[in-house]
Amino acid sequence: MKAAPLLQVDQVTVRFGGLTAIDKVSFDVLPGELLGLIGPNGAGKTTMLRAITGVVRATEGDVRLAGESLKGLPIHQRIRKGLALSQQxxxxxxxxxxxxxxxxxxGAARTASPLQALMHVxxxxxxxxxxxxxxxxxxxAHAAQKPGIQPLGVLKRLEMARALALRPKLLLLDEPLAGLNSKEAHALAExxxxxNRQGTTIVLIEHNLGEVMRICQRLVVLDxxxxxxxxxxxPRQVMNDPAVRAAYLGGDTLAESQAMQHAEQGVRHA
Ligand SMILES: Nc1ncnc2c1ncn2[C@@H]1O[C@H](COP(=O)(O)OP(=O)(O)OP(=O)(O)O)[C@@H](O)[C@H]1O
Incomplete structure (x- = not known):
């Protein structure tokens, strides 16, 4: 029997004034999955993560975590229920x-405010x-050092560790590989x-499609x-879908053609 989804995104629409950033999008995330959320620039990926975490309000639709609707809940209550976002x-x-x-x-995972977290027993x-x-x-090895002197690769890992310290049921990662060179990106993807292998369910937004295809078990594509x-x-079959190729290549920007190159390299190296 198929496991019940951990996250259900059900017909979610997000409008900013006259602009529809997300249009009736639905997808599920199963417990234990590492799911990639991809799409070209402006596709709505970050807006989708924000709608899941409550940073923006869905104009329509519902998001459920472990079967429970998150409708109307502020960010901190969604975090309590098991969501954590690691930001770009x-x-x-x-x-x-x-x-x-x-x-x-x-500490913040167990108390209501950062101040209380500081004083936590x-x-x-x-x-x-x-x-x-x-x-x-x-x-x-960097535990005792101050963040100010750390390279970007370490800071990205620190951001991830802070999200994991909330002991989330679902970890949302927004472009963790951005700004890293290919070797660093490969290591962080690993x-x-x-x-994920140690039990955390993950939704990963990422432009580095080679790494996405190497590590993700399933992809949701927005355009x-x-x-x-x-x-x-x-996931490697997704890039053969004509609609996906058109979405990435149609924009004709450098970033998008680089994304396709990454994807093709990823397929070759996998
Ligand atoms: N707060 C906002 N107010 C108005 N428009 C917004 C807001 N946030 C996002 N948008 C618009 O919504 C659309 C989707 O943006 P979003 O940032 O979600 O895309 P994305 O797929 O994450 O893009 P990228 O890969 O470039 O980060 C874009 O047209 C963007 O300009």
Missing amino acids: LVKPLRDISVLDNVALAA SQEEEARIGREMLALVGIA TIADI NGRRIAKDVSD
Whole structure:
């Protein structure tokens, strides 16, 4: 029997004034999955993540986590229910250590505000979770250092560790590989696959299609706010779908043709 979906996005529409950024999009995420959410620039990927986490309100439709509707819930309550978003822009607290940044997030998972998290009694437990998460994302050696001196690759991993410290049922990753060179991107993609193998369900937004196809089990493709491409079991087949090729190549921007190149390299190397 097929497992019940962990996340159900049901006919979600998001409008900004006259612009429809998401148009009646539906998809499910199964427990344990690593699902890629892809599409060319402006397709609506980030808006979809924001609608899931409650940063923007869906104009229509519903999002359910473990069967429970999130309609009307503010961001912090959605986090309590098991969502965590790791953002593209990395913004750690610069004056405390890498470990304390993660421990603070672990505390915030159990209290209502960052201030309460700071004063939380079981700081040892939070530090333990912090160390565990830093090891999981591969930056345990940086625990005592300040974020200010860390390269982007480490900061991206720190951002991921902070999201994981919330012990989410579902981790949403918004372009984690952006700005990294190909070697760093490959290594971080491997870490994301590892996090998934160790039990975290993940939705990954990413333009680096080679890495997406290497690590994702299934893809949802957006274009102009709509879902395109059939649901196929092999993500590498998705790039053969004429609608997907047209969506990526139709824009004719450098980024999009690079995306296709990445995809083709990914298929060759897989
Ligand atoms: N807060 C907002 N107000 C008005 N329009 C918005 C807002 N956020 C996004 N949009 C518009 O919604 C559409 C989808 O944008 P979105 O950022 O979700 O796309 P994306 O697929 O994440 O793109 P990219 O890959 O370039 O990050 C775009 O036309 C964008 O200009």
